[in-house]
Amino acid sequence: MSSTPARVRIAPSPTGDPHVGTAYVALFNRTLARQTGGQFLLRIDDTDRSRYQASSEQKIFDALRWLGLDWDEGPDLGGPCAPYRQSERNAIYQQKVDHLLESGNAYRCFCSAETLAEVREKQKQDKLRLGYPGTCRDLDAVESSQRAAKEEPHVIRLRVPVEGETCFVDQIRGEIRIANCEIDDQVLIKTDGFPTYHLANVVDDIEFGITHVIRAEEWLISTPKHVLIYQALEHPLPGFFHVPLLRNADHSKISKRKNPVSLDWFREQGYLKEAILNFLALMGWSPPDGQEVFDLDRFQQEFNIEKISTGAPVFDLVKLDWLNGMHIRKMDPDQLLQRIDEEGFLPQGVSPQQAAAVLPLVVERMVRLAEFEPRTTWFFNLPEPPTPEDLVPRKGSPEQSLEALQATSALLKSDLPFQAEAVNEALDAMLAEKQWKKPLLFMPLRFALTSRSDSPDLIEVMMVLGRDNVIDRIDRAIAILECST
RNA sequence: GGCCCCAUCGUCUAGUCAGGUCCAGGACAUCAGGUUUUCAUCCUGAGAACAGGGGUUCGAAUCCCCUUGGGGUCACCA
Known part of the structure; x- marks a missing residue:
């Protein structure tokens, strides 16, 4: 390190x-x-x-x-x-580019953008290498200054050597060499007087004392231009690290x-x-x-x-989802609750205290925080009533569901203590006595309580809902079944 | 098209620089089981890759060359 x-x-x-x-x-x-x-x-x-x-x-x-x-x-x-x-550093770029103009590392170019666009089209047609044709490269210095003094619109370009090559070391990829004839005379200052990225970036990195340039791979090919600018400004190179593009x-x-x-x-x-x-x-x-x-x-x-690897990583939301779930479950409950609140995922009118009661029931199921509301509406509001079809599991019948719900309702209305363990044991006993399969009771019950096919553990759901709510919802489901038969 | 970069399971990757311990390891996803009242969590298992071809070498996923493929870039945008 x-x-x-x-x-x-x-x-x-x-x-x-x-x-x-x-x-x-x-x-x-x-x-x-x-x-x-x-x-x-x-x-x-x-x-x-x-x-x-x-x-x-x-x-x-x-x-x-x-x-x-x-x-x-x-x-x-x-x-x-x-x-x-x-945009607030223009004076600095101006000063640097004047220096470049004086040293001959840059020159004024009076070609219009339109002319250059036409040239490019022609080059494309003739299948030639695309690039600035060098029209103004050897303009007489006196003439150039005069035209600039008369405020003739122009840009300032970098004078790239015609021969040789420019090389640098990318700390992730190794040595990169590019023939100078492949490098265009890059615009440094635009007609509007603002610098291009290339100039501003190098000048600022020098001024700011940047030691490591870590940026996306799309910049790799323009780095030789930057190297040339560093050299023209007589400044040593920073370390270059081009990270792969997402x-x-x-x-x-x-x-x-x-x-x-x-x-x-x-x-x-x-x-x-x-x-x-x-x-x-x-x-x-x-x-x-x-x-x-x-x-x-x-x-x-x-x-x-x-x-850092050199390959090109595909941005895959599926793995992000998995990681999000992992981090949700890693967080301690208070912290998670606070986060849900901060990020605005608490349903309207719900206090953190209320949310704290259901949160433990849904943490294992949450992938994204936005799911908190849909997964817990049954707790904060009376859900839309289930349909008769909802209340009958695949291997069951309306009669069986009705009987199961009625028995559960009766059980809860008795003097049975409304505690997780007691309710659980009483339901187990009832199941055993009537010789019912568990899903035949729990699926109708699930829909009666939450109106969803997936929910947290039903004993926990009941505890958190409270006896009265539970009985009301079961009775509501009973009524729905009775009406449909 | 020119130039530059890159190349291991569907995806993210370990291994490549210092060749043998790799008939290639992990994770996500998928599939099959287990736990279970549903969903999920959790646990177990399975299938799944060195792009191709030449070299170098006793030996290559690892080094070299070519081919192929993918990407980036060729703006008075960043």
């Missing part, structure tokens, strides 16, 4: 709902920072003004904090490198068309943050001891960034 403090960052773009991929990358970044006693920074990458959504930034903060992936420096927290919003079932890059990707969605469904983090950690990494259910603390102890 690395012992030098890592300064790492994530740089989400405020263009929509908080993305599960952001949490995935944040998890690895933050964990490395915590392991090494370094810092985890949050930088808002809002240089694309056309896709910018004002509400998005706060949603990203909220989602990440909800997951427990808190940061040490960021737009809302401030820090020694403020500001942490790229995938749809068809193995394409995860997308909202084919998968739920909004962290808000997972929260609304009642997924626990513990389960989400656990699941994400398992995408590309596996615990040395094989124990797959774990929390953030243990992940921090065991995780090794260099052991």
Whole structure:
């Protein structure tokens, strides 16, 4: 495990709902920072003004904090490198790009976006390599300055060497080499004066003292451009770690068309943050001891960034469901109840005290917190009455169900103590005496009490409902059967 | 299409860097049993993979090459 403090960052773009991929990358970044006693920074990458959504930034903060992936420096927290919003750092990019212009590592390009689009079309038709044709690359310096002074619209491009190759080491994949002729003269500053990701990202990583760049694999191919910018700025390279991209079932890059990707969605469904983090950690990494259910603390102890696998993990909700159930059952009852409350899954008008009574009966059955309400409505409200068909089990008959329910009703109306053990024994005795099979009594009883085909243990259901309710519901079922025969 | 990355059960993966202990281990899912008043939990068991072909080697899932397949990327988006 690395012992030098890592300064790492994530740089989400405020263009929509908080993305599960952001949490995935944040998890690895933050964990490395915590392991090494370094810092985890949050930088808002809002240089694309056309896709910018004002509400998005706060949603990203909220989602990440909800997951427990808190940061040490960021737009809302401030820090020694403020500001942490790229749109507020334009002066710095300008200054750096002037430097690049002077050193000849960058040049102005006056080609219009339309012209370039046409060129690209032509290249596509002729099956040529797609890329900038280099029109303005060798423009006279004086002319270039004059045209810029006259405010002629232009972008600033990186001057990529024509020959040679650029290489770097990805700490997960090994050495990557790419011929420079394959690298386009990347736009550094757009016509609107804002930097592109490539420039802003490198300048900020240098300014922020970032030591490890941990990001998604989709950036791997543009890393040589970044390397060239680092070199032009005469700054040593950080460590690069490209983690695999989360995938749809068809193995394409995860997308909202084919998968739920909004962290808000997972929260609304009642997924626990513990389960989400656990699941994400398992995408590309596996615990040395094989124990797959774990929390953030243990992940921090065991995780090794260099052991992330290179394969492409399919995002499979089925396993998340299993993990969610495991974490629900691992949590202590008070904590779970509090969580259900906090996350807004307590049914309308129900107090935590009331919920505490039924919770133990349904924990073993809950996969997502949102199931709490449907699984417990029978307790908080009188359910819709069961149908006569509901009350007759497959191998039973209306007469048998009626007799069983009537006998149970009578038993409960007697002076029998209304306690789990006593009721259980009395029902067993009744079953034995009448020589009835258990399901013939319990299935009608289940529907009488809960109006569902699946429910918790019926003795427990009765105890929690109370004698009067139980008798009322059984009698209601008796009436239904009597009417139908 | 060019370039780059990747390749073990349906899915997540261990094993690959330091070749033999792997006729490949675990987990989810599936199926079959057990416990049981239903569902679930829990327990037991089963089926299920080294993409293909060449090398190197006494020996290859592990190293090399080719093929195939998948993905990413080729924006004045990130």
